[in-house]
Amino acid sequence: MIRRRRVGVLLVLLGALAALVAPGAFAHESTPTGVQRIELDLGARELALTITAPPEGGGRLPVVVLPRGEAPPGEVMLAAVRPGEEPANPVAVPVAPVGQPHEVALTADAPGAWEITVADGTTVARVPVTVAAPAPTPGWVWAVRVGAVLGVIALIAALAQSVRQRPRLALGLGAAALVGLTVAATAVAMAPSSATTTPEAAPAPAPVTAPPAGGHAGHGGAAPSAPAPVPMTSGSVVATASTTSPAVPGAPVDLELDLTDSSTGAVVDDLAIHDDALIHLAVIGPDQQLAHVHPVRTAPGHYVVRLTPGVAGRYGVFAEMERAGDGGHQVARTAFEVPGPSTVSVPPAPGPGMREVAGMQVDVAVPEAVAGRPTSVTATFGQGGRQVTDLQGWLGMAGHLLVLGPGLGGAPDPTDPASAFGHVHDMSAAGPAGTYGPRITFEHTFPRAGRYQLWVQVQRDWQIVTVSVTVDVAPAAGPQP
Numbered sequence: 410m411i412r413r414r415r416v417g418v419l420l421v422l423l424g425a426l427a428a429l430v431a432p433g434a435f436a437h438e439s440t441p442t443g444v445q446r447i448e449l450d451l452g453a454r455e456l457a458l459t460i461t462a463p464p465e466g467g468g469r470l471p472v473v474v475l476p477r478g479e480a481p482p483g484e485v486m487l488a489a490v491r492p493g494e495e496p497a498n499p500v501a502v503p504v505a506p507v508g509q510p511h512e513v514a515l516t517a518d519a520p521g522a523w524e525i526t527v528a529d530g531t532t533v534a535r536v537p538v539t540v541a542a543p544a545p546t547p548g549w550v551w552a553v554r555v556g557a558v559l560g561v562i563a564l565i566a567a568l569a570q571s572v573r574q575r576p577r578l579a580l581g582l583g584a585a586a587l588v589g590l591t592v593a594a595t596a597v598a599m600a601p602s603s604a605t606t607t608p609e610a611a612p613a614p615a616p617v618t619a620p621p622a623g624g625h626a627g628h629g630g631a632a633p634s635a636p637a638p639v640p641m642t643s644g645s646v647v648a649t650a651s652t653t654s655p656a657v658p659g660a661p662v663d664l665e666l667d668l669t670d671s672s673t674g675a676v677v678d679d680l681a682i683h684d685d686a687l688i689h690l691a692v693i694g695p696d697q698q699l700a701h702v703h704p705v706r707t708a709p710g711h712y713v714v715r716l717t718p719g720v721a722g723r724y725g726v727f728a729e730m731e732r733a734g735d736g737g738h739q740v741a742r743t744a745f746e747v748p749g750p751s752t753v754s755v756p757p758a759p760g761p762g763m764r765e766v767a768g769m770q771v772d773v774a775v776p777e778a779v780a781g782r783p784t785s786v787t788a789t790f791g792q793g794g795r796q797v798t799d800l801q802g803w804l805g806m807a808g809h810l811l812v813l814g815p816g817l818g819g820a821p822d823p824t825d826p827a828s829a830f831g832h833v834h835d836m837s838a839a840g841p842a843g844t845y846g847p848r849i850t851f852e853h854t855f856p857r858a859g860r861y862q863l864w865v866q867v868q869r870d871w872q873i874v875t876v877s878v879t880v881d882v883a884p885a886a887g888p889q890p
């Protein structure tokens with residue numbers, strides 16, 4: 410009878426011990442795998458890379474290259490190198506036809522900073538990747554293990570029949586068991602609660618970890634409604650845009666972006682991938698044409714993207730990015746010039762209603778656009794009397810809405826800092842086939858009354874379809890300043 414009770418007590422204690430030790434063991438063994446997508450507009454090509462982070466300590470670095478847009482045939486060369494190094498033994502990857510993914514396995518065989526280079530013969534894009542160092546077993550894990558083992562041994566010994574007959578020894582062993590188990594329990598209690606997600610244990614394919622979940626809806630928001638020529642808040646990024654050669658209307662030209670920190674003047678090279686890109690760049694011309702592109706990083710703080718400006722004049726540039734750490738989402742505004750006589754006098758894009766875009770009939774509805782109030786913008790896509798339901802997600806979203814507000818002159822002006830800029834997403838879930846449509850909906854609050862230029866963007870057949878809309882926003886009811 411007594412023996413059975415003793416065994417029962419022993420089992421309960423062992424169970425409690427197992428429960429104590431288990432979390433520590435699992436915490437150390439968990440090694441989440443990071444998979445990250447990044448869009449690259451490299452020369453004339455649009456590529457989507459899917460990068461799987463190598464294991465802790467380094468190893469195989471698989472990369473899937475998916476050509477989009479109107480990719481010219483040919484190949485790009487991929488390699489994994491230390492920062493700034495020239496790619497040695499690059500792997501050739503075909504980049505046609507569009508929609509056809511190709512996987513290559515690169516190797517990053519040691520911890521630390523790496524770059525995936527993607528070269529098209531003219532430009533070498535460098536995507537930063539960090540290989541995590543193997544996480545050392547934390548001291549508290551050792552405390553749990555040693556304390557628990559000693560405690561169990563002492564406990565079993567204390568309960569043994571032969572020892573029971575020597576009360577002093579039993580008492581001593583019992584005390585040792587108590588000490589061992591207390592050490593283990595204390596170590597577990599004092600262990601970092603985030604043990605399963607310590608930065609060292611989570612290899613990140615990019616310089617920083619994944620973007621914060623749920624931070625997509627309506628980012629960008631509105632620019633300050635008061636004119637602010639140069640936003641100089643601490644830690645903000647200053648972008649400078651220039652073309653590698655004088656831009657000519659109708660001809661492709663490379664736009665270069667240099668990023669510096671407004672407070673230190675230092676080169677900014679800590680951008681995190683957010684919404685599948687390091688920088689989401691909106692370039693808006695005097696003809697109100699939008700290019701939403703993803704420049705490639707070619708050197709620290711230096712980015713390049715190819716554009717074909719349609720007309721001469723001054724172009725507004727909006728660079729959306731997130732800095733690592735608590736830098737947050739920010740939009741740096743700049744501009745560049747396409748020399749030549751400015752002969753543009755474009756009529757504004759049509760207002761809400763039906764229009765034909767890329768072979769589709771698009772019905773845009775913006776009911777009751779009032780300043781300061783959430784407004785829904787809906788685009789419904791059809792073709793030949795049928796609903797279009799094969800829209801592809803782009804940058805992880807069903808659709809994008811870019812918004813440019815009125816400048817001081819009353820019309821949307823991409824080079825006027827008074828023009829609010831916004832970038833909104835349709836976050837709806839995909840249909841059963843993984844596609845979207847026919848309805849793409851956004852919620853946006855127009856900061857003030859006036860004329861806005863909107864661009865709704867979706868992807869179909871690997872091509873981006875842009876629907877331009879002019880919206881007049883009414884003043885809010887009540888006295889206006």
Ligand SMILES: [Cu+2]
Pocket residue numbers: 686688689690701702703804
């Ligand atoms: Cu983008």
